[in-house]
Amino acid sequence: MSVEALETPFAVDPEATVFARAGIMRRLARDRVAATAAVLLTGIVLAAVFAPWIAPYDPYYTDLTKVMQTPSAQHWFGTDNTGRDILSRIIFGTRSTLMLGLVGVIVGGLLGGVLGILAAYYRRLDGWIMRLVDVMLAFPAILIGLAVAAIFGAGLTAVVIALVVATVPDVARVARGAAVGVMGQEFMEAGRAVGVSDGALIWRYLTLNCISTIFVFLTLRFGQIILIGSALGFLGMGAQPPTAELGMMAAQGRDFLFMAPHIATIPSFAIFVIVLAANLLGDAFRDVLDPRLQT
Amino acid sequence: MSEVPVLQVDGLVKHFQVSRGIILRRQVGLVRAVEDVSFEIARGETLALVGESGCGKSTTGRLVLRLMDPTSGSVRFKGEEIANLGKDALRRLRRHMQIIFQDPYASLNPRMTVGEILAEPQRVHDIGDAASREARGRELLEIVGLLPEHASRYPHQFSGGQRQRIGIARALAVNPDLIICDEPVSALDVSIQAQIVNLLQNLQQRFGLSYLFIAHDLAVVKHISDRVAVMYLGKLVEIADKKTIYARPLHPYTHALLSAIPKPDPSLRAKRVMLQGDVPSPFNPPSGCRFHTRCVHAQPRCSAEEPKLREAAPGHRVACHFFETLPVPVIIARAGAANGKFAERLAAFEAAKEKRTVEV
Numbered sequence: 001m002s003v004e005a006l007e008t009p010f011a012v013d014p015e016a017t018v019f020a021r022a023g024i025m026r027r028l029a030r031d032r033v034a035a036t037a038a039v040l041l042t043g044i045v046l047a048a049v050f051a052p053w054i055a056p057y058d059p060y061y062t063d064l065t066k067v068m069q070t071p072s073a074q075h076w077f078g079t080d081n082t083g084r085d086i087l088s089r090i091i092f093g094t095r096s097t098l099m100l101g102l103v104g105v106i107v108g109g110l111l112g113g114v115l116g117i118l119a120a121y122y123r124r125l126d127g128w129i130m131r132l133v134d135v136m137l138a139f140p141a142i143l144i145g146l147a148v149a150a151i152f153g154a155g156l157t158a159v160v161i162a163l164v165v166a167t168v169p170d171v172a173r174v175a176r177g178a179a180v181g182v183m184g185q186e187f188m189e190a191g192r193a194v195g196v197s198d199g200a201l202i203w204r205y206l207t208l209n210c211i212s213t214i215f216v217f218l219t220l221r222f223g224q225i226i227l228i229g230s231a232l233g234f235l236g237m238g239a240q241p242p243t244a245e246l247g248m249m250a251a252q253g254r255d256f257l258f259m260a261p262h263i264a265t266i267p268s269f270a271i272f273v274i275v276l277a278a279n280l281l282g283d284a285f286r287d288v289l290d291p292r293l294q295t
Numbered sequence: 296m297s298e299v300p301v302l303q304v305d306g307l308v309k310h311f312q313v314s315r316g317i318i319l320r321r322q323v324g325l326v327r328a329v330e331d332v333s334f335e336i337a338r339g340e341t342l343a344l345v346g347e348s349g350c351g352k353s354t355t356g357r358l359v360l361r362l363m364d365p366t367s368g369s370v371r372f373k374g375e376e377i378a379n380l381g382k383d384a385l386r387r388l389r390r391h392m393q394i395i396f397q398d399p400y401a402s403l404n405p406r407m408t409v410g411e412i413l414a415e416p417q418r419v420h421d422i423g424d425a426a427s428r429e430a431r432g433r434e435l436l437e438i439v440g441l442l443p444e445h446a447s448r449y450p451h452q453f454s455g456g457q458r459q460r461i462g463i464a465r466a467l468a469v470n471p472d473l474i475i476c477d478e479p480v481s482a483l484d485v486s487i488q489a490q491i492v493n494l495l496q497n498l499q500q501r502f503g504l505s506y507l508f509i510a511h512d513l514a515v516v517k518h519i520s521d522r523v524a525v526m527y528l529g530k531l532v533e534i535a536d537k538k539t540i541y542a543r544p545l546h547p548y549t550h551a552l553l554s555a556i557p558k559p560d561p562s563l564r565a566k567r568v569m570l571q572g573d574v575p576s577p578f579n580p581p582s583g584c585r586f587h588t589r590c591v592h593a594q595p596r597c598s599a600e601e602p603k604l605r606e607a608a609p610g611h612r613v614a615c616h617f618f619e620t621l622p623v624p625v626i627i628a629r630a631g632a633a634n635g636k637f638a639e640r641l642a643a644f645e646a647a648k649e650k651r652t653v654e655v
């Protein structure tokens with residue numbers, strides 16, 4: 001039997017490797033702001049990773065002869081109240097700050113994503129999961145941090161737990177929203193009609209189709225998490241002295257705000273730059289990945 | 296027909312509960328989406344299920360496939376009751392019943408290549424190994440009129456008609472006996488509709504498929520179906536073979552449906568049977584005959600007593616108290632010539648295809 005030939009040949013598509021990651025990167029690079037933010041963030045991450053080689057001084061070496069010096073050629077960002085080099089401390093401080101952000105985003109994203117997707121897939125669980133999420137949403141992250149610190153003692157672990165708990169409900173909501181949209185698509189039903197198992201449906205049909213939404217949300221969330229983490233550090237809930245951590249450094253500098261404003265302002269500015277870069281990059285990712293925002 | 300029908304549906308009912316409250320859920324009402332629907336489909340036969348939107352035709356299709364669980368009633372596939380099968384048995388059943396969806400844009404997973412989409416049903420049912428599944432995928436693409444190389448592409452690279460062909464190929468992948476076609480052509484434009492309808496017919500002849508063809512376009516239904524079942528608000532109002540239903544419809548609702556087929560001949564100014572108002576809500580369906588609120592022939596008995604499906608002739612059943620005495624609308628006699636344009640296209644298409652077959 002002959003079949004009707006189709007008269008619609010395909011235009012040769014140079015990006016035939018669909019959703020071509022290369023294409024996304026190229027479009028990101030075309031966006032000036034995003035490119036700058038990406039370069040900046042990459043630089044910060046590299047500096048944090050290779051801190052021992054990059055930092056000009058030992059971040060914990062106190063030199064009481066050089067207390068509260070303003071920025072100079074020797075100490076680019078000046079020294080703090082115990083004579084430690086602020087640039088070195090910021091480079092090391094970025095490590096814990098970025099680590100907080102990453103762990104918060106990854107662990108919180110995973111837990112929240114799983115909760116949201118399960119809520120969308122199993123309608124029976126929906127009410128229960130989302131009410132739990134509502135309860136979690138009702139607590140401010142700072143309050144959770146205080147509670148956790150009160151139970152386990154202050155430290156980076158307490159901050160990480162607080163950040164994860166603060167991230168989970170937001171991610172769960174976004175993931176559920178995206179997944180409910182995908183659930184309404186006929187291909188979910190087609191998968192069921194074919195006999196695909198629940199696990200495969202959840203992963204290959206549901207999750208893969210809402211993962212870009214979740215990813216974009218998490219990149220935007222990264223900046224906020226760093227901000228909350230720094231705030232907890234500022235309140236003394238996070239890393240304990242003498243560990244370098246940006247929020248705590250700002251808190252310590254606060255006492256000398258009138259004598260040596262740079263001790264508090266420079267770490268604060270570093271936080272500002274990291275959060276801004278992360279947010280700009282997140283925005284750009286959303287523009288590139290969300291088909292609805294494309295012209 | 297001594298053979299066991301491929302599908303027997305008996306007294307199928309689906310009520311959707313409407314409930315309020317989160318933890319203390321209480322039921323505040325019932326949507327009677329499908330109420331006491333019975334029909335059967337023989338091997339190689341096409342039963343068309345027609346009706347307005349919201350009348351429960353798609354729900355019926357999904358109940359037959361057990362994509363939804365029926366409230367009550369029985370569905371037998373080749374004599375085997377499937378209305379209460381367990382999960383594993385249900386998966387095995389999916390090898391024999393498949394579905395083609397209405398919207399070709401939403402029914403293919405955008406994250407899978409066409410090859411993966413076509414291999415999926417075989418993988419799920421443990422048919423062959425990776426290589427043979429791929430080969431089968433290519434074969435299926437050819438069967439539905441696409442090119443084997445298309446296997447490596449993603450759904451968004453295809454047009455609507457091509458996507459629908461992929462949907463058909465997916466349904467064919469496991470060699471089913473019955474395919475539920477849930478408005479397979481209503482999202483496509485007319486020229487593509489004809490191609491897809493023809494493809495479905497070719498496949499039916501080639502593989503001996505049975506179709507439950509859900510549609511609201513009576514011109515398409517006339518072309519493809521053997522028998523037609525008309526639904527209104529979740530109930531079957533008339534079922535008969537195609538010729539009978541187009542030539543001598545008995546239920547007033549069928550009259551109205553048939554007269555709504557557009558006629559491309561402006562000289563035919565026959566009076567149309569116009570229905571007043573909208574379909575009442577299945578949340579609170581009218582008493583008695585559900586059609587009485589819009590029926591021009593309604594009498595007091597209609598709102599009091601629910602009509603049963605009665606045999607009007609062998610194989611022709613009607614749910615109306617008064618079908619014997621209803622006047623036959625003039626329009627019906629001419630309805631046969633009503634789908635001129637579409638029929639013309641189909642005819643031209645068939646002729647061209649025949650020519651091509653001969654050449655090959």
